[in-house]
Amino acid sequence: MTQQSESAPESAPESAPESTMQLTAAVPAPPTAPPLFPPGVPAPVKVKKDRRVLRAVLRWTAAVTVFAAVGAGTTYAVTERTRGDLPGLATESDGRWEYPAIEKPPLPAGAPAAFAEGNTREEHFADLRKLVLPAPEGATEDKKLAGKNGWLPTATYLDVYEKDARADLAQALKDGALRHIAARGWTMPDGTHTRIYLLRFNTGAFAREYDANVVGSSDGLTGAPDTEENFSWTGESGSVVRYTKLNVYDEVRPYGKEQVRQAYIQSGDVVALVAQSRAGRVAKIPFQQTVALQNQLLG
Known part of the structure; x- marks a missing residue:
């Protein structure tokens, strides 16, 4: 019995190294893991649980994304402070004037619009005096330009130009079959003086001829005899209203008073x-605003 217990087991491989046998014998077998769920308790359905969790996560992710987007959008809007984008919030003024609500005057019954099909003469049948832009808030109106019953004498209009240009302009107006002149003027608290004159000719053809042959070659207004056309202005202020033509002129430096x-x-x-003058310099924004609004009324 003693000899049998001291002999090597028959199952041990004869070729196994002694070191391997010792290492294997030294490492205990891993303990058996307890069951994940106690006996008798059914395991939950993993697929359904995962989907519910996924939906909940997606809902929270979407909510966080929406709040982040809204926060970012609000930050952008407040940072940009675009005029009119934030009703109820005070924004820094960009220099624009506060004009009243502007609407085109009604046409007489049965009268077509100026550029309607069939109106080959391109006539504005609306009251010309109501096509003049109204004065903005805070303005002091120029009573001299009110005229008699709202119609301005030709001589008063010619006073806008240098003396040596008035005779030729008067003849051009006569040749162009000028019918009426309506005008309005005002002065703002900062001293900017605005004058608007609407000249109605017999037809659109006469108006185009006057504009092409006289306006571009005139010597400028009183106080600004030398002018140059600003070709980049329409690109800065937006597109010209359809069916209309716009030309802007700047006084050549050095300016006078x-x-x-x-x-x-x-x-x-x-x-x-449309003319604006001011001691020092005329602000760019209100000038563009005034021209654009008058352009829209005539378009």
Whole structure:
């Protein structure tokens, strides 16, 4: 019995190294893991649970994304502070004037619009006096430009130009079959003086001829005898209204006591002059705003 217990087991491989046998014998067998769920308790359905969790995670992720987007959008809007984008919030003024609500005057019964099909003369049948842009808030109106019953004498209009240009302009107006002149002027608290003149000719053809042959070659307004056309202005202020033509002129430096800006709008049978002057310099934004609004009224 003693000899049998001291002999090697028959199952041990004869070729196994002694070191391997010792290492294997030294490492105990891993303990058996307890069951994940106690006996009698069914395991939950993993697929359904995972989907519910996934849906909940997606809902929270979407909510966080929406809040992040809204926060980012609000930050962008407040940072940009685009005029009119934030009703109820105070924004820094960009220099624009506060004009009243502007609407085109009604047409007489049965009268077509200026550029309607069939209106070959391109006539504005609406009251010309109501096509002049109203004065903005805070303005002091120029009573001299009110005229009699709203119609301005030709001589008063010619006073806008240098003396040596008035005779030729008067003849051009006569040859162009000028019918009426309506005007309005005002002065803002900062001293900017605005004058708007609407000249109605017999037809659109006469107005185009006057605009092409006289406006571009005129010597400029009183106080600004030398001018140059600003070709980049329409690109800065937006597209010109359909069916209309716009030309903007800047006074050539050095300025006199005042800087003068002027713009001409030709729309059908009407040629409009918008002029602004101010001691020092005329602000760019209100000038563009005024011209654009007058252009829209005539378009």
